Amino acid sequence: MGTRPWGGILLAGERGAKGKTHITVTPDPPPATVVGGAVTLTPQPPPQPSLVACTWYRAGEFEIFTHRPEGGATLSHGPGYTRRETGGPGCSLRLGGLRPSDSGPYTVLLGMPGNGHSISVHLAVLEPLDPPAVTFSSDTMLENKTLELTCEAPEGAETLRWLHSDSILVPGSRVRLSPRNRTLQLRQVSRGDAGDYQCEVQKGISHIRSRAVTITVIYGPEIVHIIPQGPLALPAGEKVNLTCMADSVPAPQFTWSHTSHMVPAQTSTSTGAVLSLVLMGMEQTGIYKCCATNPRTGFIATTSISITLGSGQGGPSLVAGVVAGVALAAVALGGTLAYVLFRHCRRKTPRDSKEPPQVYENLPSPACMGAVAQPGSSLDPTYQTLQLGAGDLYQELWT
Secondary structure, three states, rough: OOOOOOOOOOOEEOOOOOOOOOEEEEEOOOOEEEOOOOEEEEOOOOOOOOOOOEEEEEOEEEEEEEEEHHHHHHEEEEOOOOOEEEEEEEHHEOOOOOOOOOOEEEEEEEEEEOOOOOEEEEEEEEOOOOEEEEEEOEEEEEEOOOEEEEEEEOOOOEEEEEEEEEEEEOOOEEEEEEHOOEEEEEEEOOOOOOEEEEEEEOOOOOOOOOOOEEEEEEEEEEEEEEEEEOOOOOOOOOOEEEEEEEEOOOOEEEEEEOEEEEEEOOOEEEOOOOEEEEEEOOHEEEEEEEEOOOOOOOOOOEEEEEEEEEOOHHHHHHHHHHHHHHHHHHHHHHHHHHHHHHHHHHOOOOOOOOOOOOEEOOOOOOOOOOOOOOOOOOOOHHHEEEEEEEOHHHHHHHH
């Protein structure tokens, strides 16, 4: 027969006239005498062999049975017998199928030649105590908010205490308890307050805990960092794995970018995002930025690392970059001379319109723009952030 958990047992005995004997109460199953279970009441120490008879009484007056060891160990029943009582060794009484009405005093009268006496014990049959339940509005909390839990206890039961991860919560500056301890209020929740919460109730001498509810505290991202630490100076052709990590609940989403261009990570998990690079030239050097985003709050934290080519390392790409730089410088010089000539000519020619044409300029991408790039994608945000510029360069151009 299934039973519910119990936290205690009531044992109360009265010594007999001699003050040396008592009655032991043995529940079956232990540890308490519960409805539906059984109990054995045994006089201690065991009666002497000279015992003539022993008689058990319910409520001090209703005879259950009389046991006579001699003459074939006869057993006679009295008005207190309910067919659930049996006699056992040592003049013990076993009572099965316990009911709430079985609670009360039980007395055994030990009859020995010239030395008869009685012993009494009070039996308490406990009714099952249903476990309480912890209720809440949400099992996820932002840091520095207030958590409130309520203990729904069975009728007649009182809330004993609240527990966090099996540790008893004591009222203080952040911990508040309502009258009778039914409601727990935890102010300025921190990440250390995450975990399991239970309430414990008591009815009579039995007590029982609720099932644990798990509270999650949302925070972060924090401590965003890249492994290995920078800055890095690497020779051409060398491979490097950059791992971006952050402390956050729930796990953050990671985004890599290089000179405002999204770079897909080769591996992205809840603990970090790995970007693998093989440096072949100057176009791959510069600042690589990692952005961690908390998907629940939208909070963002970033960090970056600088990567350069090592001394004397450049290869074909480096040479091409130098040539391209010289060419661009020449073009820029020619453009400057043309502009000076244009300004000189303008002073002698009237303008036909007072409205300057609109000019567009390409701005750098904002932090963590767009969705996280997936491996194999080819995001190119070169023209994703075009907007109206100041218009000072060509605003005087006319035809």
